[in-house]
Amino acid sequence: MTETTAPAALPPTVAATRATTPPSGKPHDFSRKYWVFAMPAAVIISAVIVFPWLFTMFMSVQDWKIGGGIDFVGLDNFRTLAADSRFRESLWITFYFTVLGVVLPVVLGTAAALVFHREFPMRGLLRTIFVMPMMATPVAVSLVWKMMFHPQLGVLNYLLQQVGIGPSEWVFNPNTVIPTLVMVEVWHWTPLVMLIVLGGLAGLPKEPYESAVIDGANGWHMFRFITLPLLWPFIMIALIIRTIDALKAFDIIFVISEGGPGTASETLNIFLYLQAFQFYKIGYASAVVVIFFVIIVMLSLLLLYSRQKTKWNA
Amino acid sequence: MSKLPFGDLSRRDLLKTTALVAGAVAAPAIVSRANAQSKFDWKRFKGEKIDVMMVKNPRSDLLQAAEKEFTALTGIEVSSEQIPEQQQRQKAMIEFTSGRPTFDVVLLALHVQKRLAYKGKWVDDLRPLLNNPEMTNPEFDLADFGEAGMNFATQSDGAITTIPHFVDFWMLYYNKEMFAQKGLEYPKSMDEIVTAAAKLHDPSKGVAGFVSRGLKNANIPVWTSWLLGQGLETIDPKTGKLNTDGPEAVWAADFYRKLNKEYAPPGTIGFNWNECQTTFAQGRAAMWLDGIGFATPLEDPTKSKIVGKVGYGVTPPGPKAHHSAIFCDGMGIAQASKKKGAAWYYIQWATNKENQLAMLKAGAGAPGRQSPFKNPEGVQSKTFAKDYFDCMANSGKIGRPGLPQIIPVTEFRDIFGVALTNTLSGADSLTELKKATETFKPVLEKSEQG
Numbered sequence: 161m162t163e164t165t166a167p168a169a170l171p172p173t174v175a176a177t178r179a180t181t182p183p184s185g186k187p188h189d190f191s192r193k194y195w196v197f198a199m200p201a202a203v204i205i206s207a208v209i210v211f212p213w214l215f216t217m218f219m220s221v222q223d224w225k226i227g228g229g230i231d232f233v234g235l236d237n238f239r240t241l242a243a244d245s246r247f248r249e250s251l252w253i254t255f256y257f258t259v260l261g262v263v264l265p266v267v268l269g270t271a272a273a274l275v276f277h278r279e280f281p282m283r284g285l286l287r288t289i290f291v292m293p294m295m296a297t298p299v300a301v302s303l304v305w306k307m308m309f310h311p312q313l314g315v316l317n318y319l320l321q322q323v324g325i326g327p328s329e330w331v332f333n334p335n336t337v338i339p340t341l342v343m344v345e346v347w348h349w350t351p352l353v354m355l356i357v358l359g360g361l362a363g364l365p366k367e368p369y370e371s372a373v374i375d376g377a378n379g380w381h382m383f384r385f386i387t388l389p390l391l392w393p394f395i396m397i398a399l400i401i402r403t404i405d406a407l408k409a410f411d412i413i414f415v416i417s418e419g420g421p422g423t424a425s426e427t428l429n430i431f432l433y434l435q436a437f438q439f440y441k442i443g444y445a446s447a448v449v450v451i452f453f454v455i456i457v458m459l460s461l462l463l464l465y466s467r468q469k470t471k472w473n474a
Numbered sequence: 475m476s477k478l479p480f481g482d483l484s485r486r487d488l489l490k491t492t493a494l495v496a497g498a499v500a501a502p503a504i505v506s507r508a509n510a511q512s513k514f515d516w517k518r519f520k521g522e523k524i525d526v527m528m529v530k531n532p533r534s535d536l537l538q539a540a541e542k543e544f545t546a547l548t549g550i551e552v553s554s555e556q557i558p559e560q561q562q563r564q565k566a567m568i569e570f571t572s573g574r575p576t577f578d579v580v581l582l583a584l585h586v587q588k589r590l591a592y593k594g595k596w597v598d599d600l601r602p603l604l605n606n607p608e609m610t611n612p613e614f615d616l617a618d619f620g621e622a623g624m625n626f627a628t629q630s631d632g633a634i635t636t637i638p639h640f641v642d643f644w645m646l647y648y649n650k651e652m653f654a655q656k657g658l659e660y661p662k663s664m665d666e667i668v669t670a671a672a673k674l675h676d677p678s679k680g681v682a683g684f685v686s687r688g689l690k691n692a693n694i695p696v697w698t699s700w701l702l703g704q705g706l707e708t709i710d711p712k713t714g715k716l717n718t719d720g721p722e723a724v725w726a727a728d729f730y731r732k733l734n735k736e737y738a739p740p741g742t743i744g745f746n747w748n749e750c751q752t753t754f755a756q757g758r759a760a761m762w763l764d765g766i767g768f769a770t771p772l773e774d775p776t777k778s779k780i781v782g783k784v785g786y787g788v789t790p791p792g793p794k795a796h797h798s799a800i801f802c803d804g805m806g807i808a809q810a811s812k813k814k815g816a817a818w819y820y821i822q823w824a825t826n827k828e829n830q831l832a833m834l835k836a837g838a839g840a841p842g843r844q845s846p847f848k849n850p851e852g853v854q855s856k857t858f859a860k861d862y863f864d865c866m867a868n869s870g871k872i873g874r875p876g877l878p879q880i881i882p883v884t885e886f887r888d889i890f891g892v893a894l895t896n897t898l899s900g901a902d903s904l905t906e907l908k909k910a911t912e913t914f915k916p917v918l919e920k921s922e923q924g
Contacts, residue, residue: 226571227594301526311741312680312758326565332741334899420689422895437564438884 169255213453217447226440237447246423247448250431254407257427261343261349261406267397268346269353274383277353277361291351298348304446305344306331309416331417333444334424341425344412349405354464360394361387392470400463407456427453519816520549526820527566527577529803530556532838533640534581537824540832542758545612545824549814563587570596578811578919579820582636584626585801585877586884588742591636592629593881597806599633603818614822614878615804617847622873623842626802636804637825640833643869644763644799644876647772648785652681652760658786662793664729666836667761671737674760683737685750685759686730688898690891691884693730693747695876697764699799702728702874708886709878709918716918718890719904719911725793727894727903743898755780763789765801765838766866773857778853786858786865788872798869799876802842840866873922879920882914889914 176223178290182307220238223231241247276287308314317327330340377385401411410429413419419426419434426434436445522593528534534556541552563583569575571594582591591597603609619627623638646667648660652674661667669791671683687693698708704722709715717723734742737754747764754762755778756769771777772784772913789798805824807817823829834852846852847870853863854922877883897903 227590281624308878310752312753312757314741327740329744332744334743337744360618417744418691418746420895422690422892422899434888438888440567441884 162363175357179439183297216446216449220445220450222443222446224441224443224446230443233443238451240444241432241447241451246426247431249423250426250428251421253425253431254427257338257342257345257409257425258403258406260339261345261409262399262402264342264346265402266395267348267354269350269398270357270395272350272354273361274387276358290356293348294351294355296348298411299346302344302412306416309340325345331425332421334421337417337421337425341413341416343369344416345409347419348404348412353402356398356401357391357394360391369374394468396463396470399458400467403459404456407459478667488897491529491643492524503897505894511835514611516548516611516819518608518757519819520815522577522813523551523553523812524813524816526552526554526579526581527562527576528531528554528556528581529562529583530558532836533803533833536832536836536838540829542849544820547823548816548819550760550819551884552820559583566596570594571637573810575684575808575810578808578817580803580806580808581639582806582869583801584636584638584804585879588626588629588635588879590883592633596808597635598806598809598814598817599635600637600821601632601634602858603814604634609815609818611822611826614667614826617844618827618845618871619871620842620844622800622870623802623804626800626875627804637821638802638804639825640803641840641870641873642767642801643866643873644695644764644801645766645789645865645869646787647754647762647764647769648760648787649754649757649760649780649783650784650785652781653785659789660787661876663790664700667735667790668729670731671733671739671761675737675830679760682739682753682759684733684736684761684763685738685745685753687745687747687750688734688738688742688895689744690895691778691887693891693894694764697726697730697890699763699789700729700792702789702797702799702876703795705792705795707874707878708890709880711875711879714922716915718914719907724904725905727897729905730894731903743895765860766869769858769862770837773837782859784859786862788865788868791802797872797874799881800869800873801876834863840870850867880918882917886914887918 221234221235222412223233272290276283276290308316309332311317311327311329311332312346314330316330320327329336331337352447364387368390369382372382372386390436406428410433413425413427413430414433417425432445432448435441435448475903506627528537534554538554538556541554545551561583563586564579566575566582566587568589569577570591575596580597583599584587587596604614611660619638620641623635623641626635627636627638646661653660653670656673657675658670661670673683674681674866686696701708701717701723704725705723706720707718708718708723710717720786741757742750745753747768750759750762750764751768751771753759757779769784769786790796794895805821807814807821811817825842827843827845829844831846831849831852833839833841833845835855837857847863847867853860855862878886880886889910890907893901893906895904896906
């Protein structure tokens with residue numbers, strides 16, 4: 161039987177698009193031809209996302225070392241990882257670094273945005289200076305920071321001594337290395353958070369503030385009950401971006417501390433790099449990637465869910 | 475004397491000139507005949523083009539600058555690239571594993587890649603070429619290469635897989651001025667290093683008695699240098715036994731900890747060679763144990779405050795033995811190369827006596843050959859004092875590998891490097907070394923099986 165009308169379940173517009181009757185009387189089902197247009201994107205996505213991911217899954221169940229043979233080992237790599245104290249330690253360090261590297265820039269960036277949102281002399285110049293760190297190349301600034309951290313010859317200890325504070329060992333001490341690296345991260349990425357929140361502040365409606373003034377609200381009340389709730393969607397975006405950035409941080413850590421002293425700043429990324437590109441254990445490194453992927457997916461879902469919750473209600 | 479119609483030119487001058495001209499005209503024929511006799515011809519691979527993968531360093535700069543001479547000599551075109559050390563090693567690993575390397579000649583860090591390169595069939599055994607008079611210049615003189623370098627270049631079955639291009643000796647830099655001020659002599663033993671460090675250590679003036687690497691992985695040669703003083707390498711080269719948790723290894727780790735904790739600047743736990751170099755060059759440390767290849771900036775007035783005050787001493791003897799930890803780079807021919815003849819010609823040229831002498835003269839490091847050290851031209855320098863050259867020559871005589879000659883060298887450095895770093899944070903040496911040895915054992919066993 162020749163189909164001449166749209167299925168009842170489809171809305172009329174979709175039905176009209178999917179099946180039309182040309183003057184010849186023979187209908188065209190365009191839905192069967194549209195896939196051709198999606199093919200280029202599908203091929204590219206398959207090549208650069210789907211295939212590498214499937215291949216990583218495949219490698220993660222092999223005992224595969226570059227220069228050696230390939231043997232199927234099932235879940236052995238994952239079992240070894242679970243028993244690897246250095247891997248577990250790297251998970252904890254990643255968590256520690258990420259929490260500090262997200263919370264501090266978001267708090268400071270939001271505060272900076274509130275300051276720069278107000279009118280004051282030379283605001284434009286100061287705002288430009290404030291965002292400059294963000295434009296610097298991470299590897300280049302890391303090298304400069306590393307020189308400044310030198311316990312004997314670095315400028316930071318010289319400055320501390322000038323104000324009567326004793327010298328610090330910065331990244332050359334297992335106890336201070338992560339807070340110091342976070343300090344670089346905060347210096348580098350707080351401006352990004354500031355720009356996101358500043359954009360949000362510029363778009364806030366004025367009416368709630370006018371009503372609040374009539375109701376006798378003070379500055380704090382207006383910030384606590386109007387500005388902050390309205391800014392949450394923007395802060396959430398900053399949180400998501402910062403979380404992704406902090407989780408994937410590699411360049412700053414690798415250049416400044418190389419994961420040391422010892423393993424004190426060996427995050428999951430540094431651990432992964434060592435396994436893959438220093439020890440050439442491709443199978444084992446792929447298992448790390450799979451676990452890292454699961455963590456990122458779970459975290460992303462959590463953050464996206466939270467973002468949905470903070471959306472303004474129309 | 476009869477006057478000839480050429481102004482003041484005497485008959486003797488004329489005869490001399492004629493002889494010179496005749497000699498010059500006849501020279502190519504003589505050289506050609508000599509080549510025919512030796513069957514070696516530099517122009518044999520004329521018109522070929524080879525690719526060379528080097529490591530980024532001053533030695534590669536020298537070779538690249540002289541490449542035109544090689545092309546003029548052989549007619550072989552060279553396309554060479556310099557890649558930073560770590561990335562070069564990764565590139566070599568990946569390209570050799572792929573089976574299609576993009577280069578014909580490769581510079582290998584033999585202290586890391588020696589066994590890997592042979593087991594993975596990366597490079598050719600050069601003995602057939604060395605024994606072929608048609609392929610090897612009679613002036614090449616393999617016997618001129620020092621024992622230390624040739625040990626690195628030679629595999630356990632006798633195969634010579636590379637020609638040793640550069641040898642780095644670990645030695646003790648010391649600040650002569652500081653030593654003189656305290657009336658101290660250069661340490662005659664490892665124990666005297668500690669004594670001298672204690673006397674020179676003055677934190678109130680920001681001066682440390684001693685500095686060396688504390689960063690994991692980079693710190694291994696410091697430990698192995700002390701262990702060589704006990705007459706042991708970390709892995710016995712004959713039996714393959716791990717010497718990493720015995721009393722000698724613990725002694726070396728304790729010695730490492732004592733110097734790096736009690737007499738070193740703050741933060742050495744995270745120091746690599748460059749932090750040590752800066753500290754020493756700024757006059758903030760009295761002694762520094764490291765490779766002699768890092769000497770040049772110390773004598774550069776734009777980078778150093780101690781120009782002319784640096785002493786270069788052979789690593790002092792330990793309780794049981796006297797050795798210098800050595801490291802070596804060598805040049806090999808990729809097995810997959812289709813231009814092996816031209817590649818071998820390049821290696822012969824790059825490691826010839828002239829280029830090795832040029833390396834020494836330029837202060838670019840110690841060459842693999844011995845002849846540059848015997849050449850007065852090679853050991854006279856405006857930059858370096860005599861003890862710099864003496865240190866290299868004498869270290870060469872007592873050199874032993876600073877790293878074990880195994881496949882998983884990087885894992886070894888990482889695992890034991892972390893253990894040593896932990897000792898600087900207060901952990902017990904024996905416990906850390908035992909733990910590291912247990913972790914490393916299966917890695918080593920697996921690498922030997924595969």
